[in-house]
Amino acid sequence: MPTSCPSVGSSTVPRLGPWHWLVFVVGVVPALAYAFSPRIGDLELYFRSARSLLAGATPNQDFRFEYPPYALLWFVPAAWLRDTTDGFVRVFGLQLVVLDAFIKWALLHEGARLWGRAGRSMVPCIAYSVTTWVASVYYLKRYDLIPAALTLAALLAVARRRDLLAGLALAVGVVTKLYPVVLVPLLVVICWRRGTLGRLSLGLALGVAPLLALSTVWPWWGFASFHVNRGLQVESLPASLVWAAHHLGWAQGVIWLKAPAAYELHGTVAENAKALMRWLWVLGTLTATALGAWAARHRPAEHVGELARLALVPLLAFIILNPVLSPQFLTWVMALAALSLLSGSPTVxxxxxxxxxxxxxxxxxxxxxxxxxxxxxxxxxTRNGVLLAAGFLLLREVWRARVPRAREAGVEPVPGARALSALPVARGS
Structure with a gap:
């Protein structure tokens, strides 16, 4: 690993070589094929909701809409262009492929900034492409790719010191899927240290400003009540433990059934597990969010690979402790995981x-x-255990981020300790 990285804000634009473009094409073409496949999944719900809005119906008043308000606006163009489900699937699929291509291009671009045309510069994109091929059933048939691309764009903008754009992208991501809100404290701390918090705040304000107009005609906040009443989703960590206990005969009366938005576990044991996990989820996510911001406060992370690793801290906590954990939630962190291959240990x-x-x-x-x-x-x-292990390893990295600060103060750190922030950092010009 080199001892330095390209400077933040540098005007040098890396040139992608022929192998980069080959990796890009090979990565995107299978996604294009699957996005156009007739498999519908949740796309029918998106189509019906958008067509209802175009017909003059009011979400959460004339029909239930379970997502934040900007999500529906992302569905409208495809529903306006095509008035059948099959047509919507193809046009909306094209939207997702464009975002998929953006992410894969960004991974190649960031790899080339650090490693030039060396083979390792393509590793993040290759790893991400293979993952998306395997995960295409939920990666390209849900809309979670949209907020994931917006989150990545926000981190790239912060790394380039385009803080207004970062705030705008993050705000739109929050009002599209909500989960990026856990990254707001991280970006606030980074921009506060730089003295550019005003620009970030302006971007955030611009991103949420349309909600004021929407509030006059659309009770968009109604989506929250739907999620508050959801049960213990079968893929979540507590549900997997309860269901395993059910298989072993340790938990009685556990019922696996189809709920309005997912498959859930019900019964006394499942309800108790859900009540406990909700508290752990809130407390764990808040703690991880604070730790990520604390790490950025004590050692500024400027290189986009480091930013990605810090962003994964609250995001992983939000996902693995969540009593509602759909498979597509992994879409939120896959691009950031691939990007973090540019900085630090590849294990996480x-x-x-x-x-x-x-x-x-x-x-x-x-x-x-x-x-x-x-x-x-x-x-x-196993999947949940792997995520839990990744989360613990990241927390350890954040804790060890105090080591460089101790060195700067003339204090000898614990022998053998390594910090997240001891990794290559791109210095601002």
Whole structure:
């Protein structure tokens, strides 16, 4: 690993070589093929909601809409251009492929900034492409790729010191899927240290400003009540433990059933686990968010690979502790995991990408509809264990971020300790 990285804000634009473009094409073409496939999944719900809006209906008043308001606006162009589900699938699929191509191009571009045309510069894109091929059943048939691309754009903008753009991208991502809100404190701390918090705040304000106008005609906040009442989703960490206990005969009265938005576990044991996990989820996510911001406060992370690793801290906590954990949630972190291969140990990002591929097994066979069998339950447990391990390893990195600060103060750190921030850092020009 080199001892320095290209300067933040540098005008030098890396030139991609022929092998980069080959990797790009090979990465995107399979996605294009699957996005146009007739598999519908949640796309029918998106189509119906957008067509209802275009017909003059009001979301959460005339029909239920379970997502934040900007999500519906992303569905409208395809529904306006095509008035059938099949037509919508193709046009909306093209939207997703464009975003998929943006992410893969960004991974190649960042790799080339650090490594030039060396083979290792293509590793993040190759790792991400393989993961998306395996995970295509949820990666390209849900809209989670949209906020994931916006989150990546926000981090890239911060790394380039385009803080207004970063705030705008992050705000739009939050009002599209909500989860990027856990990254706001991280970006606030980074921009506060730079003295550019005003620009970030302006971007955030511009991103959420349309909500004021929407509020006059659309009770968009109604989506929250739907999620508050959701049960224990079968893929979540607590659900996998409860279902495994059910298989072993340790938990009685556990029921696997189809709910309005997902498959859930019900019964006394499942309800108790859900109540406990909700508190752990809130407290764990807040703690991880604070730790990520603390790490940025004590050692500025400017290189985009480091930013990605810090962003993964609250995001992984939000996902793995969540009593509602759909397979597509892994889409939120796959690009950041691939990007973090540019900075530090590859263990954590590879674990996350492996979990993304294992999530594909959730949909195999009839078990997902009637109750996972032993092998499928073991797969879900393994996937959740891998995510949990990745989260603990990241927390350890954040804790060790104090070591360089101790060195600067003339204090000898614990022998053998390594910090996240001891990794190559791109210095501002």
């Amino acid at each position: 990002p590879l674990l996350i990408l492996a979990a993304g591929m294992m999530s594909r097994g959730t949909f195999i066979g009839q078990g997902y509809r009637v109750g996972a069998g032993g092998v499928q339950t073991l797969l879900i447990l």
